[in-house]
Amino acid sequence: MKKSYQITGMTCEGCKKLVHDSLIKVDGVDKVDIDLESGQGTIDSKNIVQIAVLQRALSNTLYKISEAEDEAEETGETRSEQYRKLVIDYVTAIGQFDDEKLRSCLHPNFEFDGGMKTNSASDFINMLAEHASSGHAGILKNEIRAIFLDGDEACVIYDMHTNKSVPPVTFMEQLVFENKKLKSTKMKFERPKMEKLIAAIQSA
Incomplete structure (x- = not known):
């Protein structure tokens, strides 16, 4: 199951690596892809991973993770x-x-x-x-x-x-x-x- 997230606070490749390495350790997470430019991350997991669990994995960092917005501002479409x-x-x-x-x-x-x-x-x-x-x-x-x-x-x-x-x-x-x-x-x-x-x- 793949799901997209918005990750804030990343400014460099080192940030990206730290976020990746923190999230990939979460139980049930199989793969983590992060786009530094957009701040978007995609997590592939066996089952739904609660956002609180993902945020807890980043609790010792300055980064915040949230579910990607369903609303696309430029078109108003979900x-x-x-x-x-x-x-x-x-x-x-x-x-x-x-x-x-x-x-x-x-x-x-x-x-x-x-x-x-x-x-x-x-x-x-x-x-x-x-x-x-x-x-x-x-x-x-x-x-x-x-x-x-x-x-x-x-x-x-x-x-x-x-x-x-x-x-x-x-x-x-x-x-x-x-x-x-x-x-x-x-x-x-x-x-x-x-x-x-x-x-x-x-x-x-």
Whole structure:
């Protein structure tokens, strides 16, 4: 489970290291990522860790930790609303291969795992561009069926419609957000329908 926090008082890499080393010792915490410039931290834990427990871990320091504000001042949207819009834009951009919109959704170090793997937004977009230029799937659109949000993670289920005479292929992606961008995804799909689509492409 990932959750974002705001950490105040950090001014240098030494501060960042001290905060990291203090929080990583908290029982149940698996991973701590801290962005010094924004003062935001992301904690990955097995279960929910109470904010009081995290603050206690920093009690011998000058730093304060609080839950990240759900309200985005510049838009008035809640974080959940922002994430939902981000997921919709991402899935739609893939279906239309709108590389500009897609790039705006992705963290520079976006990691894709879905049969093939890429480790940056540029590599992912280049991979899609190769498919689009070759008419590999003939994607017409992606139609979202459901979005589930849980903190800084989401699951989206959507149908990919193509110009081939085969049923739409259903995909499920498990997404992780970081700094208001998509940081990674793990994709699964209906293999029997995908095999029919591949056969249709190869016979064209």
